[in-house]
Amino acid sequence: MSDVMTAQAQPAPTPDGSPPKLAVHDLVKTRRSTSGAVVTAVDHVTFDVHVGEFVCLLGPSGCGKTSILNVLAGLDQPTSGRALLDGRPITGPGPDRAVLFQEPALFPWLTVAGNVELALKLTRVPGDQRAERARRWLDNVGLRSFGDAQPHELSAGMRQRAQLARALATEPDVLLGDEPFGALDAQARELLQDEVQRVWLERGGRKTFVFVTHNVREAALLADRVLVMSAAPGRLIEEVRISAPRPRQLDDVLVARVVSDVHELLMREVGRATTEGRDR
């Protein structure tokens, strides 16, 4: 199987001496379970993400991929190891790294446009430009006529579009997605995936996207590189480069091949974890 992967692999983006956009070195993240035992969620994970790359962290539920994303977002500190942004340690969250959450994270007391405008206000965009920029971004994600709506009046898919507009309106360098489409129905998910792919392409090579997902098709559709994680405790077990041309469709031959290969790999991993769990 690895042959297929290498056949499609591109040479790694060669950094011109500048540090990678995001770097994770030997990251360990433990947490306490409700019974008080220390559980290792992320087990010595190391990877780089270069400027303009789209990387997906793929793995079974509970493999610690969200923990990694939270560390990159600055919402959580590593137990050990380092997380770097432009070569500097990440100490907290910041508007240079926008986050798309899976749960509804829009502020319910603001209108849809108000949510986007608040993001602009928090990044000190002058007051007279906010409304215009918010409108432009809502247009861009297909919510032109929903600026005055309250978040609860939107469908789940539209809410995620609004979140995408809020996340991108401040022009962050990095977009982190924590299974942002995981709770959507198939149609809404597909539309959002197209949207994300388009937005990333439009900003050709300047925006760095890191998405966490357990959906193989999503990873194959979106990512330049898929980092496949093991079942808990999460380790990196495979790196898959996808060179299929964009914009991609799920039925593209290359995409379909990656999907089936990675799917097989994951099934084997989940099977192994289950057997081990049983044997223990």
Place this chain on the structure above:
Amino acid sequence: MSEPPAGDLPRTGARRLWHEVGPPSAGIAGLIAIWAVVAALTTTSGVPSPIDTWKAFVGGMADGTLPEATVKTLIRLVFSFALAVLIGTMLGVGFALNEFAQRSIRPLVVALQIVPFVAWVPIAVIWFGPTERAVVFVTVVGSFPSMTLATMAAVRQVPPILKRAGRTLGAEGWTLYRNVILPAALPGFLAGLQQAWGFAWKALMAAELIIAAAGAVGLGHLLAREAGDVPVLVAAVAVIAVIGVLVDYLLFNRLDRRVRRRRGLLLEG
């Protein structure tokens, strides 16, 4: 902005008015009917009829005692309630911000909340004499604890996801409070306001009733002074109840519904 749910006809004019005031009017009419029957069947002067009470009310309005008492009481109430809300909000937000403050001071506030406010009346009189200050003291002490606890609960119950979203958008510290946490806590805060209003009203009545400041006028004082004239007593109680309910309905309840509807926390039915 939101469409009415399917199958629910839009209410207009008379239908809407009936929907709003019909049920409570029916409740009040029922109460007055029962009251009239009980009064007719009782022979002592302890239960005045609704008509006697109405006459006492009209008399009180005509000679100016009721309006004057009501206005003076409301002035005390608004002042004390505002003070209680201010103290309660600051303490509540402070507790939510600072673990040590919360753990050291909160038990004292809970203790205040549990002690019946009437218990403060004699102490207030010893400290301040039978004065306006004593009345205000009892009212504030009677209502700020519930405001404090409600504010703290409201701030603590803000969904973590909203705080995380705010932080990733670049809000920290006070900016996060002002733009995310406090607005998110508003529904709980309003519930606290409504509750504290009820407490303030009760504490004020108790204080006015017992503390007869020299020449002081108020609905509670009226209750103490007119002890021999039962219809006036009942009329005063009715005024107290009506004002309390009206403010609750027209101000707090409306505000609460508006905020909840806007956030999708209220299903129209």
